[in-house]
Amino acid sequence: MPSGTLPNVDPPVRPADLDLAGAWLAGHGLADVRPTPLLATRLAARRRARLAASVLLAAFIMAVALTYVGGMVDGSGYRRWLLLVLTALVVGLVLAQALLDWWVRRVDRRAGATLPRRAAYPVRLGWRTVLGWPRAVFAAVTFAGATVLAIGTLTRPDSSARYAAVILLIGLCGLAVGMVVQLRHVLTHPVVADDEVSLTADVIMRVEDARDVAVPTVVWSLPVVSVFSTALGWWNAAWLAFIVLSVIALALINARTARSGVVARHATNTR
Numbered sequence: 001m002p003s004g005t006l007p008n009v010d011p012p013v014r015p016a017d018l019d020l021a022g023a024w025l026a027g028h029g030l031a032d033v034r035p036t037p038l039l040a041t042r043l044a045a046r047r048r049a050r051l052a053a054s055v056l057l058a059a060f061i062m063a064v065a066l067t068y069v070g071g072m073v074d075g076s077g078y079r080r081w082l083l084l085v086l087t088a089l090v091v092g093l094v095l096a097q098a099l100l101d102w103w104v105r106r107v108d109r110r111a112g113a114t115l116p117r118r119a120a121y122p123v124r125l126g127w128r129t130v131l132g133w134p135r136a137v138f139a140a141v142t143f144a145g146a147t148v149l150a151i152g153t154l155t156r157p158d159s160s161a162r163y164a165a166v167i168l169l170i171g172l173c174g175l176a177v178g179m180v181v182q183l184r185h186v187l188t189h190p191v192v193a194d195d196e197v198s199l200t201a202d203v204i205m206r207v208e209d210a211r212d213v214a215v216p217t218v219v220w221s222l223p224v225v226s227v228f229s230t231a232l233g234w235w236n237a238a239w240l241a242f243i244v245l246s247v248i249a250l251a252l253i254n255a256r257t258a259r260s261g262v263v264a265r266h267a268t269n270t271r
Contacts, residue, residue: 013037013040013041013044014040014044017040017041017043017044018035018037018040019035020040020043020044020047021035021036021039021040021043022034022035024039024043025039025201028201028204028259028260028261028264029261029265030197030200030201030261033197036198038111038114038115038192038198039198039201041107041111042107042108042111042192042205043205045103045104045107045108046104046205046209049100049101049103049104050212052100053097053100056093056096056097057093057217057218060089060090060093060171060174060218061218061221061222061225063086063089064086064167064171064222064225065225067082067083067085067086067167068163068164068167068225070082071163071167079163083166083167083170086167086170086171087170090170090171090173090174091174093174093178094174094177094178094181097178097181097182098181098185101181101182101185104185104189105185105189108189108190108192109190109192111192112190112191112192115192115193115194116194117194125187125203125206125267126187127183127187127210129263129267130186130187130203130206130207130210131183131207131210131211131214132257132263134253134256134257135210135211135214135253135257136214138214138246138249138250138253139179139214139216141246142216142219142246143172143175143176143216143219145242145246146168146172146216146219146222146223146242147169147172149223149235149238149239149242150165150168150169150172151165151169152235153165153168153235154166156235161235167222168222168223171218171222172219172222175216175218175219179213179214182209182213183210183213183214186206186209186210186213187206187210196268199268200261200264200265200268201264203260203263203264203267203268204260204261204263204264207260207263207264208260211260215250216246220243220246220247223239223243
């Protein structure tokens with residue numbers, strides 16, 4: 001038997017993944033449930049996908065910063081080419097995120113194929129259940145607010161500020177499309193469960209996936225690597241206030257909305 005795997009499990013599951021699955025269950029009020037290889041496999045796939053997504057987003061932020069710095073050094077004639085390159089990178093980011101979602105779906109599909117029977121939700125889960133009104137409104141308002149501020153920057157006479165605003169708008173469009181694609185995946189991928197407990201775990205994963213996608217961390221980061229360096233005084237102050245207020249709003253939403261385990265148990269107990 002290869003070192004670090006358990007026998008008679010297809011696909012092989014590392015003991016560390018089973019331990020992490022047990023800790024995940026305990027953290028969601030299911031401490032009395034024994035972690036299964038299926039759950040461990042699904043959770044491990046999501047951890048790896050989130051790590052890869054974080055690397056992609058970090059690389060994207062670096063690309064935005066380099067695009068801005070390159071445009072400042074070489075002047076307006078070079079900026080058009082840099083904006084085309086950035087647009088291509090945005091398209092690549094969306095495609096890479098879609099591929100990660102496809103890979104997670106593939107892992108779920110292979111795991112589900114091992115089940116002797118399949119469970120289903122009592123009611124169809126929509127975005128109101130999985131994401132919730134507060135987070136959906138927050139994400140929409142955050143993108144809308146950032147877009148308005150970026151468009152406002154375009155009205156400034158400073159060419160450097162306008163260039164930064166165009167970079168920001170390209171980035172925001174890509175992030176918005178990526179968020180929609182990822183949320184669609186969360187809402188449409190098939191159920192992988194064979195009893196009430198695994199069904200509850202499936203809903204918890206959907207809720208956590210949706211909430212993770214809806215956090216606009218990169219939206220807050222983009223002005224820092226572009227707009228803030230244009231030294232527009234009150235415009236920078238407006239961006240800073242926007243970021244601070246949106247972070248506070250997200251903290252309040254997290255504090256006042258039900259935890260993912262509560263949402264899952266409510267959804268699976270609905271008749």
